[in-house]
Amino acid sequence: MKVITQSKKVNKAWLNEHVNDPYVKQAQREGFRARAAYKLKEIDETMKLLKPGQVVVDLGSAPGAWSQYLRRKFAVGGAAVGELRGTVIALDLLPMDPIEGVVFLQGDFREAAVDEALVALLTGRAVDVVVSDLAPNLSGIESTDAARISHLVELAVDFGVRHLREDGALVCKVFHGSGYGQLVKLFKDTFRVVKPIKPKASRDKSSETFLVGMGLKSR
Numbered sequence: 001m002k003v004i005t006q007s008k009k010v011n012k013a014w015l016n017e018h019v020n021d022p023y024v025k026q027a028q029r030e031g032f033r034a035r036a037a038y039k040l041k042e043i044d045e046t047m048k049l050l051k052p053g054q055v056v057v058d059l060g061s062a063p064g065a066w067s068q069y070l071r072r073k074f075a076v077g078g079a080a081v082g083e084l085r086g087t088v089i090a091l092d093l094l095p096m097d098p099i100e101g102v103v104f105l106q107g108d109f110r111e112a113a114v115d116e117a118l119v120a121l122l123t124g125r126a127v128d129v130v131v132s133d134l135a136p137n138l139s140g141i142e143s144t145d146a147a148r149i150s151h152l153v154e155l156a157v158d159f160g161v162r163h164l165r166e167d168g169a170l171v172c173k174v175f176h177g178s179g180y181g182q183l184v185k186l187f188k189d190t191f192r193v194v195k196p197i198k199p200k201a202s203r204d205k206s207s208e209t210f211l212v213g214m215g216l217k218s219r
Contacts, residue, residue, distance in 0.1 A: 023201045033065045036066060036201070038201035047169070050073050053085055057091065060132055070086075087103075088102045109155075128168050129169045130169075150179045153186070156172045168214075173208055175209070176209060196211055
């Protein structure tokens, strides 16, 4: 007799939901590597963040859906290939398949060598927008996960403070729960304008949301 464990039931339910997800289907049709592209799209369209000619850094970029969206945003006619009116630099610990026009740095952005490589690519320019879809491997232990999430957000904010122009913006994934209030405070202490956004492409039952900070306060 075949026994279906609870975990198998959960995995089957998730797979079924994923396959039938309208954003997954749309991503497949439009050539995006993940449904996450539509989260950034809604954030961008809501906040009017991205404009041709900007310098944008994508933290935690793999598998590359956000970088794909950025690339198309800066392309003539929204094309996936061809001329790019802007600079997109992607960073991740994990490898990422190439995206035409996007410069990819593999490594830990906290390390001096990676930061030096980024500075060299910037050639003296400040960054207009930093987008971060960074998320830790979750353990299921709330206190541990909250600490890991907070740490990544703090790192993204520190990165933004070091590299953003004064009127630049940071988009960062956060999760509701323990520590969320402190992260909102961190954003409000750092940026002149702060707005939380939960895009429609974020699943209803997911606790993820995104904080957008615009305009650095005096440093």
